[in-house]
Amino acid sequence: MGGAILVTLGVLFLLDNYDVFSFDKSAPVLLIVIGLLLFGARSGSTEGHVQSYSMGGVPPANPSGDNPPHDPQVKS
Numbered sequence: 001m002g003g004a005i006l007v008t009l010g011v012l013f014l015l016d017n018y019d020v021f022s023f024d025k026s027a028p029v030l031l032i033v034i035g036l037l038l039f040g041a042r043s044g045s046t047e048g049h050v051q052s053y054s055m056g057g058v059p060p061a062n063p064s065g066d067n068p069p070h071d072p073q074v075k076s
Contacts, residue, residue, distance in 0.1 A: 005030070009030075
């Protein structure tokens with residue numbers, strides 16, 4: 001999201017330098033870009049995406065198949 005806002009700001013500054021569009025009237029353009037980015041992020045498909053463990057997802061499985069002990073200090 002930050003990259004798109006920076007590109008939008010750069011384009012607005014460029015248009016202001018060429019006297020095509022005044023930068024002081026650019027607040028609606030920035031709000032529209034931010035709104036479109038938020039809409040796109042929230043309406044996108046999440047199929048095939050894995051939720052990170054820190055966000056409440058399932059911890060990754062152990063690929064070797066053996067289960068380590070719950071307490072690393074305790075040897076089984």
